[in-house]
Amino acid sequence: MGGSPERYCLRTAVEFNGTLRLIRRAGSSTCGDCWARGRSGEPGTAALPGALGRAEAEAEAGRRAPSVAAVLPAGGSGERMGVPTPKQFCPILERPLISYTLQALERVCWIKDIVVAVTGENMEVMKDIIQRYQHKHISLVEAGVTRHRSIFNALKALAEDQPNSKLAKPEVVIIHDAVRPFVEEGVLLEVVIAAKEHGAAGAIRPLVSTVISPSVDGCLDYSLERARHRASEMPQAFLFDVIYEAYQQCSDYDLEFGTECLQLALKYCHTKAKLVEGSPDLWKVTYKRDLYAAESIIKGMFVLVTHVKVTSGALCHADRDLQQIILEPCYNFVCVNVMTSDFEETQKLxxxxxxxxxxxxxxxxxxxxxxxxxxxVPFGQKMEHLMQIRELAKEVKKRNILLCGLLIYYPQDKQKLQESLRQGAAIIATLIKERNPGLVGQLLIA
Amino acid sequence: MGGSPERYCLRTAVEFNGTLRLIRRAGSSTCGDCWARGRSGEPGTAALPGALGRAEAEAEAGRRAPSVAAVLPAGGSGERMGVPTPKQFCPILERPLISYTLQALERVCWIKDIVVAVTGENMEVMKDIIQRYQHKHISLVEAGVTRHRSIFNALKALAEDQPNSKLAKPEVVIIHDAVRPFVEEGVLLEVVIAAKEHGAAGAIRPLVSTVISPSVDGCLDYSLERARHRASEMPQAFLFDVIYEAYQQCSDYDLEFGTECLQLALKYCHTKAKLVEGSPDLWKVTYKRDLYAAESIIKGMFVLVTHVKVTSGALCHADRDLQQIILEPCYNFVCVNVMTSDFEETQKLxxxxxxxxxxxxxxxxxxxxxxxxxxxVPFGQKMEHLMQIRELAKEVKKRNILLCGLLIYYPQDKQKLQESLRQGAAIIATLIKERNPGLVGQLLIA
Structure with a gap:
């Protein structure tokens, strides 16, 4: 999702375990000196500085980065959304919500496996999503009829040492929601570190509304003091053995009607979870309005980075420039065609x-x-030439590229020219902000 | 906000008080047979069928529609929004959020007065909003430093029998939030009827997250069973004497740190509020994402009703048709110009x-x-003629009218024609949905 400018190093953070300080490294999007995950090397093999004596080695083992997996229950029916599609599969900019959440977990290099629980009827849908959006490190298990049963199924898949399974039992397991797509690496790391220390940890948020308890006749029995309570959100993390034990011990009633994993760890393993303050972005996409909000947030992520490429016969080193451009996480391109034939540079891009x-x-x-x-050139003639943008746009739309044209009127009068340029900038801003497929192939005029 | 197709009749509903049934009348947007509010007549003077004996008259008096006022605390700073403007003044489609909430209360004909509490520094802003958006029945009082103090100030203004005040003490007072713009007449009526019977009433919603209590060391102390608790939302309603008494009795601590009016009524007047299930639309605009959601919801309200006006020399009875059109709550107009000169019909509209x-x-x-x-006509020539839309659009934009042009290519080939029309429909849908000022004056091509 454009990525946060800060990256977190799990190994370094764990070494500062006692104070729970997080080491933030600016800029880099690869994880050079933290514990290498499976995709780039063997777990736990990151070289340590200097040779260790036995006592040091044991102390080091206690501090070493835990192996981490994530579990994503995605078996819900989305009845609160008021739409037939379960909310985790609702599209945002034409991509299902769950794919954004998977992406948020995947870009965290120290999460080794992601186990998703989906209902049998959505299994094929989920496989298609994984293939289409090229998700990696995902394993699918069948969801249960309740959230707790789905999580339990995913934990079983991680616990069992099945011959054909590529999954290994992790030391720490993150439990997250498929419908919280904006989770950041920082809070994931915080709950993992706290879980390693306390056995369990979860993100919390202040309450927005006062919580009350109704009496049986539908009247107010009592209201809770808002400042003394918190909303329990996701992600949560657990020592794997703690939460697996809790699920094995817990009653059918818990599995049917329970809502809170932290409560299971407390009730069955006497493990008091550490609570970690999360950001507002952790909110759960629950109602239709939350889908609108999520779409606006995602659109807003693109507005900040735009590549403007001015080309002309003299200045053009197009290919190298473009190679450079698309290495960066940029999803907006303004290609200003000067002195070249109408669409030459745009076509190259x-x-x-x-x-x-x-x-x-x-x-x-x-x-x-x-x-x-x-x-x-007369206006009408120029317009006629530029109308070929419609065919071009139709073609690239198939590849999720939204092409529009912008014709800037270039008068001699300086004031009028400034007005044209100002309006052109406003149109560009609108097209980037809205990302609306309905305007593809249009030639707008400033 | 386009208005719900159902309207509620307060008087009829109060007559069915015992069972709290609501009488819904379809379609009508004026309130003919319910208790007439100040703006259209004297309170309580709606004619009753038949002459009444004394006993009947007394029984009738007990059932009669109460006088109702609403209080809107709007003194908040909006710190959770992360923007400098207090959230109630944040613009949605260029209009401040609080204006939508005022509109939602104003269209309820049986709410006589609306008292808004705003800080001294926002008093002029609020006066401007009232004038610009032509709000009626609003009185302003100065907000206190907390929400409870603001509400208390508003209640004082209603209670005091000041010589120059146009306010009268109501029998029932609604307390609502400035940042819940989607409140419907139905739930307002439900809380008013319940308040008349029970002394207090408030809307509730199921909890989205489990609520937990942290211990002093930041660990989980206990979690609440989600099914046994509810989020207390707005609107709430009270017998005026109950809530005013509660505010007069309550401690400074309550006024500083309390969050719940229902709790004050319980604590100081032993009044157990009736709880009424509200719809998801009652949610409180709290974070920036909620503004995005609110904007999308408001935009979505317009999509359903569009007037398409086809004009031609032969068929045109423009003026009468248009008079008819703008009597209905419609904010989208598609003016199809056939056989008239380029903008003649559009200009009339x-x-x-x-x-x-x-x-x-x-x-x-x-x-x-x-x-x-x-x-x-050659393409270029037609385009040049139609470019005058830019000047036209700039002019009407000042009046909040967003004008765009759509040129539909009309080929002989039937299949190509269908493709053009299909694309034209898609563009119209996009323009109506997005309502984007950045595209004003553009001539789109299908």
């Missing part, structure tokens, strides 16, 4: 984008900018 | 809209549709 995988996860907006100097 | 007050509360979208038959 589109070819490059089509070859890359950039538009798999998010729609990429490309705005092809052209100038109209009425003195040299 | 715009003149009519400008004379009406339709665009005071919501942006009105007008799409001027034109057809291009390349055989009779």
């Amino acid at each position: 589109l070819n490059m984008l089509e070859k890359s995988n950039l538009s798999i996860l998010y729609p990429v907006v490309v705005i092809s900018v052209h100038f109209l100097d009425c003195k040299s | 715009l003149n009519m809209l400008e004379k009406s007050n339709l665009s005071i509360l919501y942006p009105v979208v007008v799409i001027s549709v034109h057809f291009l038959d390349c055989k009779s």
